[in-house]
Amino acid sequence: ILTFTGAGLPDAAFWWKERATCCKVPARRFGSQRQLVVVEPSSTAGIAVLKLKNPPVNSFSLEFLTELVINLEKLENDKTFRGIIITSDCPKAFSAGIDLREICGKDPAYYTEYWKVLQDLWLRLYLSNLVLISAINGPCAAGGCLIPLTSDYRILADNPKCLIGLNETRLGISVPFWFKDSLVNIIGHHASEHALQLGLLFPPAEALQVGIVDKVAPKDQVQSTALSVMAQWLAIPDHARQLTKNMIRKPTADLLVKRRDTDIQNFVSFISRDSIQKSLQMYLAKLKQNKD
């Protein structure tokens, strides 16, 4: 198996390709510093497996988000790909979402850039022409749900530690409206109201029941399950499926497209408040203390 070697960002060398020549694992691999793209060797259908690797918990640093948007754009424009399975390469989590250090102690210009790339990621995923399947092989909280919420299908590891949910209110913050919109589209209005107000984190069985995931599988079979689900989706002609997906999702995406600037302004002014900054600092200090 090829060992991943990081590459600079975001120049031409960033997109690193190599055909593996080892006969047993004939996988092409793409990569960037914080994501690893493996092309399924057994598949003739053009399935990419995108592995998030921003240890320890795939939190969203600005660099991570930027790389991810670029990697997704490359996959979108590469005609050899029809579907992406997104999973975690970090044993501790699928994703913990927003890196609090990115929204604490920086200036408004930085917050603006950060929020813009987060919007970019949501839009890129939500309107992707590719089939997106989230293979959620670890805990997935708050902003970490962005990828599952914008996928076509979600598979969660059947492990009591693998909680999934938008627990923002427990941290004293609110989700952006586009997170809410994509959640409502998946689990409905009432369940979303309940889950978002209470900041619920669902264990696998409950996650399946409320509908925030479509399937639960043993942890070591999450990726293989994703591959068989993907095969069903790729049995459908791309063009008709893409038209259909776009017709259903565009009205929701348009809400963000129309209000991007206002949404950025709202976020920047909210996060710049003294009270919010103080509470984030205290929270980060406590996290650091727990580590020491």
Place this chain on the structure above:
Amino acid sequence: ILTFTGAGLPDAAFWWKERATCCKVPARRFGSQRQLVVVEPSSTAGIAVLKLKNPPVNSFSLEFLTELVINLEKLENDKTFRGIIITSDCPKAFSAGIDLREICGKDPAYYTEYWKVLQDLWLRLYLSNLVLISAINGPCAAGGCLIPLTSDYRILADNPKCLIGLNETRLGISVPFWFKDSLVNIIGHHASEHALQLGLLFPPAEALQVGIVDKVAPKDQVQSTALSVMAQWLAIPDHARQLTKNMIRKPTADLLVKRRDTDIQNFVSFISRDSIQKSLQMYLAKLKQNKD
């Protein structure tokens, strides 16, 4: 029992009425060449049973659609009727939807007329003041779902051959947005996204679970079940029920009313594409070959 005799279309003679005088089956019957309207004899409530009879599979030819819209309009304006049960008179299917020969090898003016009457049918049914119940006594695929999707209640025959669903993507095409809207109103956003992208055809038990039908009944009891359900609906004063139905459905219908012309243009330009025409021709040739 009166034998149905076809009538010309669409002049005054088209609408043929006769009170049956046979004491045992005192049914009034209406008709046209491709539909049969039977008035339930036992009912004092004004229930019409509309039987689709465009063999072999009630596919939507332009004539069939035109007759159906006219028949429905007559029933709507005839004060003796309060509810319609729509079912199939063809043993092989409830309806196979759009007749592909109508959208293949014709000119844009023809496609325009065809799509307009399909929109007329959807609007006529979706905003009907009558109680509409679909007694789905055979397979019901793609455009064939138009009638169930616009009904107030759907009963499906409990037979493994009686699949129901919008499998358009499997044929390389996309459903119009108003089909999608009425499906979302019935089974919700997420299930619709899944069902439409994958072109799923549901067997009875799954159809009931996903909610695309409201009830499953043995094939020979579908119509009698429809009659008892209808009795519950007709226990409600018409005026209040109609106001309520209209209040709930009008926003969805308005979306099509506002965008009818654009929707026609989109369809005509899509279906006129060489690539689409070629793939339809190949599909039709294959169907013909299978028959020979």
Place this chain on the structure above:
Amino acid sequence: ILTFTGAGLPDAAFWWKERATCCKVPARRFGSQRQLVVVEPSSTAGIAVLKLKNPPVNSFSLEFLTELVINLEKLENDKTFRGIIITSDCPKAFSAGIDLREICGKDPAYYTEYWKVLQDLWLRLYLSNLVLISAINGPCAAGGCLIPLTSDYRILADNPKCLIGLNETRLGISVPFWFKDSLVNIIGHHASEHALQLGLLFPPAEALQVGIVDKVAPKDQVQSTALSVMAQWLAIPDHARQLTKNMIRKPTADLLVKRRDTDIQNFVSFISRDSIQKSLQMYLAKLKQNKD
């Protein structure tokens, strides 16, 4: 236990406060003639229990609605409160909704005032910053559902007499669109269409299944269940939860805010019709006859 003593309406004396000094039931109580507000003694969290007491069935007279809006506004503005449990002090019902005598035989100005305060109540509750839990300890029909439909959580007494639902069509009238909107937000479009057209009243098990209530509890445990559910909701920081609730609910509330005047005009012209007035008079006469 303090005996409730009514107070005039709506002057300053209307809002009557007293700290109970009895050591065993150290409850503060607020009140008005038709509602009783008890502050939970055991709670440090600021939970008010608002008991509806307009015997025999808490029907919505103009005075009752006016008092309720004022009481809710006071609670909303009193920083000691974070949540309200709304329940009935009348053994016979949670609420029967609109008092038909208020919409029969009055003049348009009266109907206008009545409808306006009903809208006020819905808006006040639907956008409340407080956590609202309905402890539905008796039958709850038609307009009586206004309070549950606008609450964050609904608990129904597990008693076959405790039916809940919007049975307006059975009385020959239609629900206003904002009732419909809040019902759709809770149980979805299709179930709402079905329930509203048929005017369904659900017994507890069915109410839970369709989702019009969130929990069923033995009748004598409805309030204690509400208290433990409230504790879960109050574990969430108010500000983040309020922002989240407002984000989800504002689009629905805005529909009414924008159309208040038209909605009043529609109601007044509908209810002023001779045919409607006659049918209401007959219905009221029958009710009176049954009592005599």
